[in-house]
Amino acid sequence: MKNLLLFTAQFPFGNGETFIENELPFLVEAFEQVIIIAADTTSPQTRTLPSKVKVIRRPLSAGLKHKLASLLRFFSKDISNEIHFVKQTLRPRPYAQILSAIIGSYAQGLAITQFIKNLIASNKLEPASTLLYSYWMDNTALGLALFKKQNPDIKAICRAHGWDVYFERHQPAYLPFRNLIATQLDYCCCISENGRQYLLNKLGLAFKNKIRLARLGTINNTNHISAANTGKLVIVSCSAIIPLKRIHLIIESLALLNDINVEWVHFGAGPLEKTIKELAAQRLNTGKITYAFAGHVSNARVL
Secondary structure (H helix, E strand, O other), X not given: OOEEEEEEOOOOEOOOOOOHHHHHHHHHHHOOEEEEEEOXXXXXXXXXXXXXXXXXXXXXXXXXXXXXXXXXOOOOHHHHHHHHHHHHHOOOOOHHHHHHHHHHHHHHHHHHHHHHHHHHXXXXXXXXXXXEEEOOOOHHHHHHHHHHHHOOOOEEEEEEOOXXXXXXXXXXXXXXXXXXXXXXXXXXXXXXXXXXXXXHHHHOHHHOOOEEEXXXXXXXXXXXXXXXXXXXXXXXXXXXXOHHHOOHHHHHXXXXXXXXXXXXXXXXXXXXHHHHHHHHHHHOOOOOEEEXXXXXXXXXXXX
């Protein structure tokens, strides 16, 4: 493979998708040309890139043309199959919301497909020598799937994380076109075995060779740090401060300790930061527990 088109939500802008920082050097080594297409069009660039990496900013949105095209394809095989999937698998079925999600997602998929077509043409890329890689199993991955359906020589993959895997994290509990994405892409790479099993249960064991496990990881080149003899247990946690991470359980657990000295440091920020800090102030006031919220810290600094 000569060319890689990597589709991200933010990277290299903003603070998200930090694991790409560790993956990118391997991608740069494997491909002659790497083009990152980031959906974030407003955040400042926060990561330094190798010189051979080109970045394009494109919002994940569909214009009127693609919205109309999606409506006109309401009776197409793609949408008919998706509606059949919904009828077979979802209970209950809030049809109005689901149909809206189907039409909206397909419109974004068509817009991404057209963007890829134009990008390949303008850069004179050979489809057979190009890999399409969506970092998320979202409407961008759907666009990759629709493009590959028209251009079977190209290779296309996506990652699958959490919010883009589990239907129940959404209202209604539904994610559009997962069957089509898994059918058309070469591989869907789940970051956890739980996510892989979930998708196989949703979509069927026929996809067991396509839905694969590919964990995220980090490179730690630092030396092992020996514990200091301070008579204190040091606990470090690192995550966004969001409901999914359940950081309040750390606080409640620490509050149960009354016979040892503990220092807790949390790296990360998020919408629940004020609430979590207030809870810590209420529950960790015995004098045995000290804590600090370090806020958002770059991946490199944490390591």
